[in-house]
Amino acid sequence: MNDSSKATDRLLAIARSLQHPEQNYGLPEEFVRKLRAALLSDPLLPRPNPSISLWQEPVHPTVSSIQSPTLPSYADIVVIGSGITGCSVSKALLEDDSLESTTRIVVLEARTLASNATGRNGSQLVSPVRHLYNTMCKRHSEETAKEMGRFSFMNIERIMGMLEELDPELQESSEIRHVHKVMVAGDEETWKTSKESLNSFREAIPSHQTTHRVTEQDNLAKDFNIKNGHGVIDHPAGAVWPYRPITGIFERLLVQYHDRLSIETNTPATAIKYISGTASDGSSMPDYPYVIETPRGAIQAKQVIHCTNANAAHLLRPFRSWSYLTKSTLDPVSERFDGGLYYLQQHATTGDIWVGTDYSNIFDVLTSDDTAVPGHSVEALLKFLPKYFVKGWPEDERPELKGVWTGLQGHTSDGLPLVGKLLNRGIGALYASKAGQGVII
Template sequence: MGDSKDAQSLAADRILAIARALNIQPPQPTDSGQEIPPEFIARLRQVLLTDPSIPKPNPTVSLWQEPAHPTLAAIQSPTLPSLTDFIVIGSGVTGCSVTKSLLENPASGPSPGAPPHVTVLEARTLVSGATGRNGGHFVSPAGHYYETMSKRHGEEAAKDISRFSILNVQRIMSLVRELDPKLAEECELRDVVKITAAIDQDTWKDFMSSLSAFRKAIPEHQTYHRTTNAEEMEQKWDLKGCHGSIEHMSGAVWPYRLVTGIFERLLAQYPYNLSIETNTPATAIEYAVPDASSFPGSEYKYKVTTPRGVIYTKQIVHCTNGHAAHLLLPLTGRLHPFRGTMSVQKAPASLDNMGGDRSWSAVFPTTLDAKTGLYTEGLFYLQQNVKTGDIWLGTERSNIFETIQGDDTYVSKEGYEPVRDFLPKFFSRWPKGAKSDLKAIWTGIQGHTSDGLPMIGRLPDYLTGRPGSDGEWFAGGYSGYGMDKAWMSGEAAAKMIAGEGVPEWLPKCFLITEDRMHNRLTVEKTIAKWVSLARTGHW
């Protein structure tokens, strides 16, 4: 009982400290929509200001991670390195991209032509976070999402984001095939047609308006998408209950095998320059130049504490996404965890295996009930395993106060129903009256930002909470769309770290700037965003 009170007291102290540090004010009310109970806003604030923690040690079991990589899943050096040029925290797509880019860039090393030493820290087993728990889609939402982006971020930013999203999908798929055809086979990388279906008439109207705006704004991609109307959906795609769809070429992959496979090849290529330390969370970071009598020079200015010992490093790259605020206290509430649910279901014999040529999404209005707290994500995303025919389906439906937190050790009670009931309603060839055969269900933690855009770049000391710190970097905050942004975001961060500046292909609205941090990426904006969804039905 005493321990519980102590824990609650510490949590409350943290919330008060963050609120004071960030000078948080209540969100401004709007004039339209349903009335929001004050207790809803108060509880939302409390949840957003709660420590996202390091990843929990006993997560739900993701079938992407079964079987575990035979040599890398729990890899550790016999002795933790005491010195390293870079520490990369997090081993997902972004952490892998940053690591690969730093090792391959001559400008990153301590001397000309010498690659740097990079240490990857992972709190659990390798690739056990969001990358090892997601839907496995390389897909750009640019067509049906363009108009929303334009309204939120401006026309030029929407163009940049759309081009970057499409380029990233092409880049990662080409890179894997060029890196090693065997890896492409191991991770079941394949080109598929992505069918994004509108479940209701209003969503379909929004799709067509957005696609028209996209085609006018980005003429080089005018033929990137095709459309199918309601009358043709069942005949062409064997889908029912849809008002139409937008289609484009995309990719599907086994994400865990993809990233572990790249790390495996990096270790073979750089055996003396890469250390991967799993089950080794970074629990504390101190910025201080070490005593010259203990270490040569003053380059290793960061002390990173782990349960296995201390490492000194020159620079740190945070690739921890939804868990980032645990080590970066001032990011609390600006970037918050968001829990999604994934499942695997056995397909009936009547349903052909279409995993080699298509994948699907179904879109409908997102809702948030301020009285009950029930949040329903207006999206299902699914692919079919090309070998087994099993269907991998993801969405989220739960109490909002369970959704906005960093605990992936359980599935909410509301989370089972949508994944269990959706497929028979979606596929025309699903046997009438037959239920889904659920083989597994799990959760994963995404990272969402106040403005819905990733954060890329150097962290100023007011975001680290470490005065004088100038060697900490961040790449993450993909707000649910990471597979079309994470790889090249990691490459961009590595180029900036190496002193090459911001790549011209990176959307400037992704950058960590003072204006964005003070005016658009704030706790108040995050609260207002969720309140707006509850009040009006949209952000």
Template sequence: MPFANMLLEDPAVPALERQQALDRIFADPGIPQKTTTSSFWLKDPHESFATRSSKPLPVEADIVIVGSGITGASIARTLLENGINPNSSNQEVPSVIMIEARDICSGATGRNGGHILETADEYSELADEYGEEVAKKTLRFRLAHLKEMLKVCKDLGLTEHVQARKVQFLSAFFGEEPWKDALERLSRFKAGMPEEAAEWIAYDRKSMPEDFKLSRAHGVIAGPAGALWPYKFVTSLLAQLLSKYPGQFRVEDHTAVTSISETSSSAYKYRVQTNRGAISARHVIHLPGLRGRIFPLRGQMSAQTPGSNFPCQAAKHSWLFSYDRGFDYLTQLPSGQMMFGGGFARSEGGGLADLGIATDNEMSLYCDIHLSGALPAVFGRQNWGEIEGDPVQAMWTGNMAFSADGFPWVGQLPTSVTKRPRSRSIDSGSEWVSAAFGGEGMVQAWLCGKALATMLLKQDGRLSPTADDDISWLPDQMLVTEERISKSVLSRTVPSSHKASL
């Protein structure tokens, strides 16, 4: 069961608090606010995006992508690299325009942990819920991102600049029962997917290597993972696309969408109204009104100075810490900074207070307290050592999109969602979505974006003959369907049996 559902159905949490969370989930998230917490990742803006867009906004575009994170970057790259540009003779009409309400890549991607991590813990749950084949396909999809992301960085010559690296993740468990459960999940994963699980190793306290510095853990499961600087990756990629496709691609920052409507034009089906003017477009890729199906959750991250006794393990390890309730995640930069996030279960209401929060301009005090003090305790104060000055260099929040059924939403949006009648053939354009990665965007977003762009190009008949049109690797559970729209939605109210405490 997706963890949001578990929170909303937890009888130990007052029904009033759960109902308030549901009310936030079904509310309009609005336009991203200008005021934000300051992400460490964004401290040095890319030279191509250090100043605001100054040119007039194009009034027409073939495809409008709303959002400039890793998903949008993947979509744009696939469209431009694999598509046939319908406007090659008209440089005034870009084939693809990306718009962002604030600074480029200042949303979830510019605020996450940069951790390319798939623990395979979900294998058992997926197998029980959907069957072994669905579990295997879903895990293969997620696991493929490590190789894919590192390859993209290498192909673009960005590996060193974005600090992309393969590491061994150490998933540490600090309770006897959680450790037993983890061993059972690992056993099922290894039995079901022995080839993919070959690098996964379990260490109990007796067999755990001393250099892990995790002697307080009941056990550790290790496996392949990766890490990179997400902001540098996205902005460097977008800059290369702008250079390579100057007449076909535009990126516009501080351009907030206020509405999307249909037009009477035979060439451009949609009118995308922004604070800087309107853009007429054939296709629009955005996060639509799937309320109760997709919803925001606020997460918290920090950049911290390691203790004097802690060796730099940036090229060697990343970490996941699981407790009796909740978990934290950690990577280390080559410069030494510890990029530490989590503490969700330690926040107000055991995390419920962050459910449905669509802003990133405030922080949870309880998460701050937890994140600020957890690392010396986890590694042991003797292993950690002393720190001169404030150990926390930065603390910030970001919004993650979750789904009611735990899967991303990828595909063309039907009229039941857009509420705009389809008056013309789909050849005139469509609305699309690729979103709701549940806090695991680094192992889902890139290939979801690639699949969506391929779907769009195939529908338009503009996929290059040399491009690979096979997206059979995308799990069916991630596709947008009327059945899923009907079934995969949260209840608007706390069940009546749970309302006694209201």
């Protein structure tokens, strides 16, 4: 079975979650055809002129567009991608005492540093385990769900600990803060399911029994200024301005490991070849079997690590059809996709509210084009705050819009991250990515 057939089968397996017995699951044939095509399409390279994210302003003055005068010809390890995963991998490798002290690492970034998902979203350091626990038990077993939960909590603690170990200047600019995460259920079914899951979670992991507070619908306006929710579960969490610590860490790594680390922005990896025993210049170099092609020339490497998330399937063809439909509102006539998701946080100093949504045309969701924001998504955001809060915005008054942008996320069909060695040596050695529920650190 070829890769395309396997991907189509995965798509159909996901579609079965719609629980519809009819052929094409009750969706028009032309719509399903377009949907398959979108899921199997090549994400291509990151677009050169993305929509402007306010999280990336101001740009980092020294590393945003950094590159060597001449592209290195050889590297022990090439890391493709400079977001939180690429930064974490690079930092871990450079600090790994088990590697040779001369191990050289080259980071390739298609655009400016941390310009994709990491630089296009506010980082809320939270775990979804509590309100998804029952679902996780059904999919992965109770013991596995417990382990996943513990790992998720340790991951957050480790990130907060790492951030608080940064130098004071970077800590201040990164706006690291301890906050409360308020999860609002928008309908009765979600609220019932979330509470049942939380109760199961509390029984399974007693050490977290008291970390969550449940607020019923009658008290939402008084306690949270929320107008239309069905209930709230809130708990301690963390938050950070993600672009700033990532670019700041890269800047400091370049100083500390100036003879071992190169960062090449605006240098996309366009192809990878595996040529055992042959160097990029034709000479014999058996230890460097990977040739990574870029518009600035080729690099030969011992290993390649893909940290490219939503664009990964451009180089990793078997990964196509990652994106999938969750159980959300999908109208095949208007092609509107509404997962019911709105997420927001408020800046502690300026009072600005950052809010995002997944409401859009389904084919605007299943795309790798982040150069523009669909008008209906902007309209949904502008209408959200007056409808959501009791006080702050009169119904007929729209919030002031300071900026609007979009970003890309890679998702897996089972919701789990992909980390490990690739079997096809011709496309790279290792892969690490998030799956929509968190990042690999």
